[in-house]
Each structure stands twice: as C-alpha cells, then as structure tokens.
Amino acid sequence: MNTIAFENLINPIYLQLGLNHSSDSSVDLIDKAEEQIIEDKFLALKNNIGEELYDKLSFEQKVFITSVSGAINLGKFVNIEAVYNDIEKIEYER
Amino acid sequence: MSDNIANSSVKEKVFLDTAFLASFSIDNHKDFFKAQKLLAELVLKYEMHTSPLCFYELWKVVKKHNDYNKGNKRFLRKVNGILKFVYIGILFEEINFSFKKVIGQLKNASNRIIESKFIHITNLNGDDIKMALYAIDNFDQKPGDAFHFSSIKNLGINYVATGNKKDFERMGLKVIWFR
Numbered sequence: 001m002n003t004i005a006f007e008n009l010i011n012p013i014y015l016q017l018g019l020n021h022s023s024d025s026s027v028d029l030i031d032k033a034e035e036q037i038i039e040d041k042f043l044a045l046k047n048n049i050g051e052e053l054y055d056k057l058s059f060e061q062k063v064f065i066t067s068v069s070g071a072i073n074l075g076k077f078v079n080i081e082a083v084y085n086d087i088e089k090i091e092y093e094r
Numbered sequence: 095m096s097d098n099i100a101n102s103s104v105k106e107k108v109f110l111d112t113a114f115l116a117s118f119s120i121d122n123h124k125d126f127f128k129a130q131k132l133l134a135e136l137v138l139k140y141e142m143h144t145s146p147l148c149f150y151e152l153w154k155v156v157k158k159h160n161d162y163n164k165g166n167k168r169f170l171r172k173v174n175g176i177l178k179f180v181y182i183g184i185l186f187e188e189i190n191f192s193f194k195k196v197i198g199q200l201k202n203a204s205n206r207i208i209e210s211k212f213i214h215i216t217n218l219n220g221d222d223i224k225m226a227l228y229a230i231d232n233f234d235q236k237p238g239d240a241f242h243f244s245s246i247k248n249l250g251i252n253y254v255a256t257g258n259k260k261d262f263e264r265m266g267l268k269v270i271w272f273r
Contacts, residue, residue: 049131070121071203
C-alpha cells in the first residue's frame with residue numbers, strides 16, 4: 001500500500017478522534033501514542049457500555065462514539081439539574 | 095437497554111434533543127456514561143436526527159456552565175462589561191466569558207456530529223415555523239420545544255432521546271429516557 005492511499009484511509013479516522021496524523025513515518029513514537037489513545041478510548045467505551053453491546057458496534061461506529069463523547073471539556077463536574085435549568089432559561093429568554 | 099427501543103429491522107428515526115447532546119458531548123457530565131451507552135444503542139438501531147436549534151441550545155448551555163464554574167459572578171461580569179467598553183476590561187479578563195474562548199471545543203463537538211454519517215441535521219423552513227406555531231397553540235409549548243416538535247413531525251419521527259420527558263410525551267411522542 002503506498003503512503004498516499006494509507007493516509008487517505010487513516011486520516012479521517014484520526015481527524016474524527018481529534019488527532020493529527022503525521023505523514024512522517026519516522027515519528028513512530030507519536031504514532032504509537034496515538035494508537036494508545038485510540039485503544040484507551042475504545043477500552044473506556046467498552047467498560048462503560050459492556051462487552052456485549054461493544055462487540056455489536058462496527059469500528060466506524062466506535063470511532064464515531066468515542067469522537068463525539070466528551071468533546072467539550074468544562075473541567076468540572078456538571079450538574080444535570082443546572083443543565084435543565086439553563087435550557088429552561090434559554091427557552092424563557094428566547 | 096430501554097424497553098421502548100424498537101426491534102424492527104428497518105431503522106426507526108429518533109430525534110436527539112439538547113439535553114441528550116449535552117450529556118454525551120460534555121466531559122464530566124453527571125449523565126455522561128448513561129448518555130454514551132444510549133448513544134451506542136441508538137447508533138445500532140436508529141437513524142438519528144437533530145436540529146441546528148439543538149446546537150444553539152448546547153452552546154448556550156456551555157456558556158452557562160462556564161459562568162457557574164467561575165462562581166457565577168454576575169455583578170462582576172456586568173461591571174467588567176462596562177469597563178470593557180472603555181478598554182479596561184483586560185483587568186478582569188478571566189471573569190468574562192466569550193464564545194471565542196471556547197470556540198475550539200464548540201467546533202470539535204459540533205463538527206464531529208455534523209460530519210458524521212450517523213447523525214443527520216434537519217433543515218428548518220417555512221413549514222417548520224407553521225408547525226411550531228401549531229405546537230404552541232395546541233400543546234402550550236415554549237418556542238424552543240415548539241421548533242423541536244416541528245422538526246420531529248416534518249421528518250416523520252416518532253422517538254425522542256431526551257431528558258425532558260413530560261413535554262415531549264404531552265406532544266404525543268415516544269420518549270427514550272436516558273437518565
């Protein structure tokens with residue numbers, strides 16, 4: 001497989017995961033770190049949803065779920081009641 | 095898995111409301127794990143839809159939570175807003191929120207949903223406005239939920255993944271509850 005074809009294949013996956021894939025094959029360490037991040041995200045997903053459900057998902061579906069999950073990091077625990085109150089306020093203000 | 099999830103081989107459509115989007119998009123959200131699990135169930139069995147209005151509400155929620163995280167110093171922010179007008183606001187820069195400060199996160203969260211093939215974004219048009227007015231008139235809905243209702247009805251959607259059970263049930267929709 002030539003380099004361009006490989007990147008065309010892998011880049012959308014990395015982009016969805018919020019990672020930048022380097023075209024420089026000499027940066028193996030970075031690649032390994034990225035692979036580790038993907039593995040960690042998949043493992044966290046598996047632990048949360050359970051093995052049975054996890055195994056039903058295609059690779060693409062796993063990439064999608066892990067890429068959209070927790071994409072906004074507010075740095076603090078979020079109170080769901082406050083979320084609903086906020087939405088109510090937005091409704092009211094609109 | 096929820097009992098009310100359809101088992102048909104033909105994928106039913108489900109509408110994802112703001113509370114659900116927020117719950118799996120925001121890291122450390124109280125309901126993050128439940129929402130992520132439901133998302134995995136939905137991606138297998140449903141054709142998922144949401145609307146631009148839900149993104150608007152999600153972004154507003156992000157602002158509100160940034161305010162809470164900073165102690166909700168409303169008075170200071172007001173003062174700072176005035177000072178900013180006269181170019182002294184930089185003294186209090188940390189207190190004030192701007193969407194530009196979190197635009198990277200908003201782009202990430204939003205683009206990953208928009209660009210995925212698993213969640214479809216509805217278009218709003220004149221019919222949606224009429225249907226929203228119908229929802230206000232017949233179900234006493236607020237404008238936001240009325241527009242959600244119009245998107246849902248115009249797409250022939252029967253299910254809603256939401257944390258706002260009562261309002262959607264009142265409109266005759268089947269609720270998939272994730273809390």
